[in-house]
Amino acid sequence: MKTEISRRRFLQGSAALTVVAVSGAATALIEKEEHDKVASFGLRKTQWSDKLTEVPTLCEMCVNKCAAIARVEDGVITKLNPNPLFPKSRNMLCARGNAGIQALEDPDRLKYPLIRVGKRGEGKFKRVTWDEAYEHIKNKMVKILDEEKDNRSTIGYCAGEGMAEHTYVSFMQDKIGSSNFVNHATICLTTTIAGYTLTLGGYGQADLENAEYVIMAGANRAEAIVTPDTMDMFKRTKGRGAKLVVIDPRFTNTASHADKWLPIEVGTDLAFVLALTHVAISEGLYNKKFTQENMSDFEAYKKHILDKNYTPEWAEKITGIKANEIREVARDFMAHAPRSIYYQGRRTAWSFQDFQVRRAQAIFTAMGGGVDKKGGILFGKKLELGKHEIPSPSYFNAEPRIEKDKAAVVGTSGSWIAWRNTIIDGTAPYPVRAFFAYKQNPMLSVPNTSKTRQMLEKMDLVVVIDTMPSDTVMMADVVLPESHYLEREDPVKTFGGSEPSIALRKKVVDAKYDTKPVIEMMRELGEKLAKPLFEISKKYDEELQELIEDAQDEGGEEKVYKQEGYDLAEGYKHSQETINHHMVTSVYGEEAWKTLREKGIFYPDMDKYFKKKSVNTYQYYPEHKKSYSVIKGELDVEPYHDTCVDTKEIGVLKKEFRTATSKIACALYNLEKKKGVDAMPTWREELYTPTPQGRFRFITGRHGQFTQSGTSNNALLLDLMDENYLWINKRVAQEKGINFGDNIEVKSSIGAIQIKAYPTEKIGPNVVFFIHGFGAESSELTLAHHKGANDNMIIEDHYEKSFGSAAMHETIVDIRRV
Amino acid sequence: MARYGMALDYKSCINCKACESACKEENGILLGADKHRIWVGVPEMEGIFPNLSIGSSSYAPSQCQQCDNAPCQEVCPTNATYYDDNGVVRVNPEQCILCTYCMQACPYDARYIDDRTMTVDKCNFCSDTRLINGETTTACQATCPTKVRIFGDLDDPNSEISQVLRDREHYSLKTHLGTKPKLYYLT
Ligand code: SF4
Ligand code: SF4
Numbered sequence A: 001m002k003t004e005i006s007r008r009r010f011l012q013g014s015a016a017l018t019v020v021a022v023s024g025a026a027t028a029l030i031e032k033e034e035h036d037k038v039a040s041f042g043l044r045k046t047q048w049s050d051k052l053t054e055v056p057t058l059c060e061m062c063v064n065k066c067a068a069i070a071r072v073e074d075g076v077i078t079k080l081n082p083n084p085l086f087p088k089s090r091n092m093l094c095a096r097g098n099a100g101i102q103a104l105e106d107p108d109r110l111k112y113p114l115i116r117v118g119k120r121g122e123g124k125f126k127r128v129t130w131d132e133a134y135e136h137i138k139n140k141m142v143k144i145l146d147e148e149k150d151n152r153s154t155i156g157y158c159a160g161e162g163m164a165e166h167t168y169v170s171f172m173q174d175k176i177g178s179s180n181f182v183n184h185a186t187i188c189l190t191t192t193i194a195g196y197t198l199t200l201g202g203y204g205q206a207d208l209e210n211a212e213y214v215i216m217a218g219a220n221r222a223e224a225i226v227t228p229d230t231m232d233m234f235k236r237t238k239g240r241g242a243k244l245v246v247i248d249p250r251f252t253n254t255a256s257h258a259d260k261w262l263p264i265e266v267g268t269d270l271a272f273v274l275a276l277t278h279v280a281i282s283e284g285l286y287n288k289k290f291t292q293e294n295m296s297d298f299e300a301y302k303k304h305i306l307d308k309n310y311t312p313e314w315a316e317k318i319t320g321i322k323a324n325e326i327r328e329v330a331r332d333f334m335a336h337a338p339r340s341i342y343y344q345g346r347r348t349a350w351s352f353q354d355f356q357v358r359r360a361q362a363i364f365t366a367m368g369g370g371v372d373k374k375g376g377i378l379f380g381k382k383l384e385l386g387k388h389e390i391p392s393p394s395y396f397n398a399e400p401r402i403e404k405d406k407a408a409v410v411g412t413s414g415s416w417i418a419w420r421n422t423i424i425d426g427t428a429p430y431p432v433r434a435f436f437a438y439k440q441n442p443m444l445s446v447p448n449t450s451k452t453r454q455m456l457e458k459m460d461l462v463v464v465i466d467t468m469p470s471d472t473v474m475m476a477d478v479v480l481p482e483s484h485y486l487e488r489e490d491p492v493k494t495f496g497g498s499e500p501s502i503a504l505r506k507k508v509v510d511a512k513y514d515t516k517p518v519i520e521m522m523r524e525l526g527e528k529l530a531k532p533l534f535e536i537s538k539k540y541d542e543e544l545q546e547l548i549e550d551a552q553d554e555g556g557e558e559k560v561y562k563q564e565g566y567d568l569a570e571g572y573k574h575s576q577e578t579i580n581h582h583m584v585t586s587v588y589g590e591e592a593w594k595t596l597r598e599k600g601i602f603y604p605d606m607d608k609y610f611k612k613k614s615v616n617t618y619q620y621y622p623e624h625k626k627s628y629s630v631i632k633g634e635l636d637v638e639p640y641h642d643t644c645v646d647t648k649e650i651g652v653l654k655k656e657f658r659t660a661t662s663k664i665a666c667a668l669y670n671l672e673k674k675k676g677v678d679a680m681p682t683w684r685e686e687l688y689t690p691t692p693q694g695r696f697r698f699i700t701g702r703h704g705q706f707t708q709s710g711t712s713n714n715a716l717l718l719d720l721m722d723e724n725y726l727w728i729n730k731r732v733a734q735e736k737g738i739n740f741g742d743n744i745e746v747k748s749s750i751g752a753i754q755i756k757a758y759p760t761e762k763i764g765p766n767v768v769f770f771i772h773g774f775g776a777e778s779s780e781l782t783l784a785h786h787k788g789a790n791d792n793m794i795i796e797d798h799y800e801k802s803f804g805s806a807a808m809h810e811t812i813v814d815i816r817r818v
Numbered sequence B: 001m002a003r004y005g006m007a008l009d010y011k012s013c014i015n016c017k018a019c020e021s022a023c024k025e026e027n028g029i030l031l032g033a034d035k036h037r038i039w040v041g042v043p044e045m046e047g048i049f050p051n052l053s054i055g056s057s058s059y060a061p062s063q064c065q066q067c068d069n070a071p072c073q074e075v076c077p078t079n080a081t082y083y084d085d086n087g088v089v090r091v092n093p094e095q096c097i098l099c100t101y102c103m104q105a106c107p108y109d110a111r112y113i114d115d116r117t118m119t120v121d122k123c124n125f126c127s128d129t130r131l132i133n134g135e136t137t138t139a140c141q142a143t144c145p146t147k148v149r150i151f152g153d154l155d156d157p158n159s160e161i162s163q164v165l166r167d168r169e170h171y172s173l174k175t176h177l178g179t180k181p182k183l184y185y186l187t
């Protein structure tokens, strides 16, 4: 027997469970009051009655949107199975995907609209009708906008990732007309998207199905699941086709699949990549033909790297990774190129140099030639969908966003931390007085929770749209409950890549409570707000006044109102199904629509191409039909095929800062000239603080059983992991007399939390870690309430100055047993 | 009539526990961390930071071994544990008197107590939930991101599992006990 096989749970991965403790805690709570009926959590066997139907849909337990087939009996979902037809999700549903039923059936869900009755944050609400909720919002908005003389940007808003996110954002941005949007991107993937897009022309998709050598730095794909990357990668590790090098201060589940795990000093990735580059250049290992044909300013970059003397010996001192290891990795990488990838990563909100790290990674990958090639970074194809235009009025008095000068490049999706801090530190050029949140929980998700609280406390109106009573919901004045993803149809979506397809989230069951999908809320709120807000614009907006003057002869005001898009409900009037029908049939015809509704997935020739290859595997496209190399001439590719990033915004970025647009850019001189950001990746000593002796750097991360804070109340998932634990080096813990399960205080300059200890050798002596998403304060979350700790109570609100992206791993903490 | 077995490409396991959730949903298993038919074994990490032994950290997905010569069946005084027509070791809750002899006899720790029925429960290859309804995969197999499991008929020489077991090296657990398990770990 090779490994211990026992049903006893070891302290593992991110979880540290002991059978006795957990079963006690979990079942005790579940038996409590509302949580008394196990059946109400949906652990129901399918009865296979004649009433059984199977409905294809898409999972929304995280951002991946895996295709699922729901078994429904008598209006109840008894099981979610993977839908094999979707190339992106490759016939799987993870633990969270399976637990979608518990999310749907959670007795704590938001069930009807609410208006606050107590003090803000006190958690006292009364049930109201939708109309009362809209009326409340209208009265506040009319007052605020009147007082702010129609400066629409006085309404701030944020959004988490979701298929209906765009519906909400378009309403707030185009219809209400505020520039103050804070997308979740700057607490997640801004730097890697910007880094890869500005360098390669697009973020691309790592072809892990065919790569032979992969460096994953920080990206923990075995736990932070990304499809199809996770599935493609780990079928081929451990000597089965793909070599994997993991750079991570922690030994993660991903590291356990690695050929080489190199723990790095937190915040020094740039030095590591620069040294790899130095080896490849000084030893002449790069792809000469590819660099010559496809890369601009490569000679200048070579000179830069050599002049700066970024040798492995130099990097060893900074990163803690041995020079010979760096040499070996660089040589192996180039030996396997072009089937070698320095993996782009997703959440890259760690340090002050993140943008340049991603630039350097992209250039290094390109030096091996692994761009737009099988086994490298692919751009693939995307299937077009019909358009759904939403006419938008222009508001003359809407001011530009408040934090636009707080980082070099602040685009339409803003900088979360800088934006919030601008509101509370008094540097905002005008007041932001209302705040809308959709599917985001900034109280838990943005570094420095107490500042987020201060920001919300300053508002005259806080509106939160969500499915669960999160900590942010507790801060709301008006709560609009969204229907659960299994209860609604969402905008149809196209998924690009080497095997492109179109997928649909279809409603599986009727809404259980008095909830609505976002499109309906926008329609109804639009109807409520349109005329009163138009009146305010008429009062203050000189351009509008002129327009009305000019149109006096042909309908005047009424005409302007209609033609210029002031009817705020316009664009949301049809049902989502009708809109989807139009978007699909206008390009692919009725037959495609039928397929999509019946099967959940559509792509041209799917009936011919899709084949079962074995009991577990399927062919989506025959090999010669996959889109591996797509660039002919201009390097003009789609930046990213996901909802997390605004393609328009990235388009602007590329246009402004990529000079030789047809090439891979080693130098971004425009970015340096216009914005003062280094044209070429350069190690900046002043941007790195080594961890002081005897203290710890705090790092955070994700894992495979929970998605941020959104699933923290899920009964089934809490079986798998009941709370988060503090990883601390075993020997350090021993010295400090800390044992497993001891209560530890972790303290930074902004706050302190308490959490149980998990001493382990899987982390170095100067780092401590716990996973994100736990520590909810909301007492309405029966199971999540006060479970584990909230990392953002201690993560300081640093952000890097290129794009305003959070630098979450720049916090130094002290610990003590309590 | 078949003789069902399962081959596990255990090297692909990422310890995501999708299999455990899917099993609970499909088979209506009680909530609670110690109530499960399926689990992933995680060995203690060997080594000291930064010199950890990557090899020592392999995950071991596991469940009832569906022994051909099952000690649990042998000790059951009421014949609640029995072999069904497909060679699957099953528990009939109607007959179980919760003597727990089987739990002690099982060398693989595959059994647990269902507090609702106060009977012993364990993996049955989804016999009463999927196989009986014409499904040819188990819930744990179907949901797995990296497709660790291959389930099938060992008596059918053309089945994928038979082919895989012919073509690839594999081992079984605690074979010295003579239990003849039908779970095969592919190397
Ligand atoms: S990865 Fe898991 S949670 Fe995310 S969409 Fe897929 S099944 Fe759902
Ligand atoms: S679902 Fe697959 S990868 Fe995940 S824990 Fe189970 S066997 Fe391992």
Ligand code: SF4
Binding pocket: B063, B064, B065, B066, B067, B070, B071, B072, B073, B089, B105, B106, B107, B108, B109, B110, B111, B122, B179
């Ligand atoms: S593994 Fe245990 S429960 Fe399963 S058949 Fe063998 S002895 Fe019985």
Ligand code: SF4
Binding pocket: B022, B023, B024, B026, B027, B037, B038, B063, B122, B123, B124, B125, B126, B127, B138, B139, B140, B141
């Ligand atoms: S085969 Fe079925 S019963 Fe057995 S562990 Fe897998 S899902 Fe559970």
